[in-house]
Each structure stands twice: as C-alpha cells, then as structure tokens.
Amino acid sequence: MxxxxxxxxxxxxxxxxxxxxxxxxxxxxxxxxxxxxxxxxxxxxxxxxxxxxxxxxxxxxxxxxxxxxxxxxxxGKVNVVERDFPLLTAKDVNTVVKRRLRRKLSVVGACIGTDAHTVGIDAILNVKGIAGEKGLEYYRELKVTNLGAQVTVPELVEAARVEKADAVLVSQVVTQRDAHLTNTREMSAAFREAFPAARRPLLVVGGPRFDETMAGELGVDRIFGRGTTPREVASYLVSALVPAGAAG
Incomplete structure (x- = not known):
C-alpha cells in the first residue's frame, strides 16, 4: 500500500x-x-x-x-487540479481545429492592470515559446493577438469583441496586496457584463502565485500555475472549445 x-x-x-x-x-x-x-x-x-x-x-x-x-x-487530503484533457501535439491541435471548428480559433492575450511583466504571456503566445516548445503563434490554425502589458480591462474586452475571441488569456505576475486576484475578479465580471453567456470567450489566467483550485471563486474557466507550457494551453483550448476535441 x-x-x-x-x-x-x-x-x-x-x-x-x-x-x-x-x-x-x-x-x-x-x-x-x-x-x-x-x-x-x-x-x-x-x-x-x-x-x-x-x-x-x-x-x-x-x-x-x-x-x-x-x-x-x-x-490523501491534498487538493489539486489534475490535467483532465489529453496533451496534444501541435499537429494534432491544428488538425482538430481545422476539421472540427472549420475556422481559426481566435485567442487574445494580455497582462492587465499595472502588471508590466510580459515574460509569462510571451512564453505562451510568442513563436519562440518556452522550454523547447513553440508558442501559440506557431499553431497555424490559431489566430493570436498579443496585446502586451498594462492593458486595461475595458481595452481587453473591446479587443476580444473586435477579434471575435474564442479565448482570452491573461498573465499576472505582480501579486502585491493580491493585485492578481483583484484584477482577475474585475476582468471576469467585465466579460460577464459585456457578453451573453453563450458568446463569452473562455477566460484563462496564469501566473506563479495563482492557486489553481480558485478558478470558480475568481470567475474564470481555468487557472494555470508555474511551469505551464504552450502545448498544455493549446491542448486545453481545444478540449474546451472544439466539439469532440480529440484528434481523430
């Protein structure tokens, strides 16, 4: 035992x-x-x-x-968020999106509030990626818009509307006085006010100080912690947004 x-x-x-x-x-x-x-x-x-x-x-x-x-x-009493979706290759992600969604999957990313640390969002979105994995810009069936740092919540909401975003990715590194939690709650509330439930983009946040079990409390669909790779994020987006989200 x-x-x-x-x-x-x-x-x-x-x-x-x-x-x-x-x-x-x-x-x-x-x-x-x-x-x-x-x-x-x-x-x-x-x-x-x-x-x-x-x-x-x-x-x-x-x-x-x-x-x-x-x-x-x-x-036996440790509470964590286990990965509940298959980890796909870039080729599989592109195949699933092309065959099942039949259009490019639109992703908008940013650092919101006064957070000027773009290392996290760039690691996930930029072609160069991180840890030997290329970022989401490398995936030909994903349309990626990186707004950069110090983006206001209204600016993020408007960009999501203009780009017809399927998913919004927000990175938060600055955590003084729980700024990352305050910003995330403000962001999720704004999107729920601006979009009907059926049309609201998937809301995903990430950063080294987030508790991955707090997604429901913060009003987002998923939280990714430290060490997250672009492949994990792309696989999650496919599983959450594309019908029958598996390569077939």
Whole structure:
C-alpha cells in the first residue's frame, strides 16, 4: 500500500528537516540574526539554525534558516487540479481545429492592470515559446493577438469583441496586496457584463502565485500555475472549445 502520510526529508528519511527563507525589515547584525531564529522557532522549527544572512538594501536583511518541524502531510487530503484533457501535439491541435471548428480559433492575450511583466504571456503566445516548445503563434490554425502589458480591462474586452475571441488569456505576475486576484475578479465580471453567456470567450489566467483550485471563486474557466507550457494551453483550448476535441 502506498504511504499517504509523509514528513519532510532533509538529511535522513522522515527527519522533518526543512529550509526556509524570508526577509526582515531590520539591518543585518547579531540582533537581526537572533530575531530570525526567534521567528523560525515560533513557526515550529526546533531546533532552528541560521545558514545564511545578507543585507538587502537599507534596513532589510534576507535570511535562510534550517530546522526540524513536527508536522506531517496527508497525501490523501491534498487538493489539486489534475490535467483532465489529453496533451496534444501541435499537429494534432491544428488538425482538430481545422476539421472540427472549420475556422481559426481566435485567442487574445494580455497582462492587465499595472502588471508590466510580459515574460509569462510571451512564453505562451510568442513563436519562440518556452522550454523547447513553440508558442501559440506557431499553431497555424490559431489566430493570436498579443496585446502586451498594462492593458486595461475595458481595452481587453473591446479587443476580444473586435477579434471575435474564442479565448482570452491573461498573465499576472505582480501579486502585491493580491493585485492578481483583484484584477482577475474585475476582468471576469467585465466579460460577464459585456457578453451573453453563450458568446463569452473562455477566460484563462496564469501566473506563479495563482492557486489553481480558485478558478470558480475568481470567475474564470481555468487557472494555470508555474511551469505551464504552450502545448498544455493549446491542448486545453481545444478540449474546451472544439466539439469532440480529440484528434481523430
């Protein structure tokens, strides 16, 4: 039987050792190091060891601590979003769209709000792609419109209308004060107000700090987290938007 309850592994199996990094708003000195160890102890690391400390600008110190925790993880109670669609090749995606949709699938992508980080959206949309996979612009049966960074929600809605978007992809990297959550809720509400339910584009968001289980709460159809590839996104779009979405 597969073990379902596990403890962290550091030096030996099940020793409960973990490594943690954080920043405190104090200059680097002995008192700051003591504060870091006190924080680690309050978080349940016992004993805690300071393995790295470095001044980060004026009045801030970055720490790495190492220590034992008593917590265990029950794998049977872990809630994640599993991939529930087949992973297709670019050739399969093009074939399915051409044969079953019989027109190009329109995709509009952007970074919304004040987020100026286009690395995520470009990795998915641009031909160069990421991790050896070409982006959605490479797929000849997809019509891709990349609006770039700092796009307002009204601009995104209008672009989706003009391009007759089947899907809208939004990347959010900036997460201070949960800006990515606020922006996503604003975006999803705007699309529901602007489009009848039957004509609303598929809403997909992605970024390293999103919880993939929050799609329903945020009002979107799918959330992709860190490490997502263009192939995964293209396969999802086909499964969600094209009737009988499998190569046949």
């Amino acid at each position: 597969t073990k379902t309850v596990v403890r962290p592994y550091g030096d030996t199996t099940g020793d409960g050792m973990v490594q943690l990094s954080f920043t405190l708003p104090v200059p680097h000195d002995k008192r700051a190091e003591g504060a870091a160890l006190q924080l680690a102890a309050k978080m349940g690391m016992e004993p805690a060891m300071l393995v790295h400390a470095r001044q980060m600008g004026d009045g801030y110190t970055f720490f790495v601590v190492y220590g034992r925790v008593n917590h265990v993880v029950d794998l």
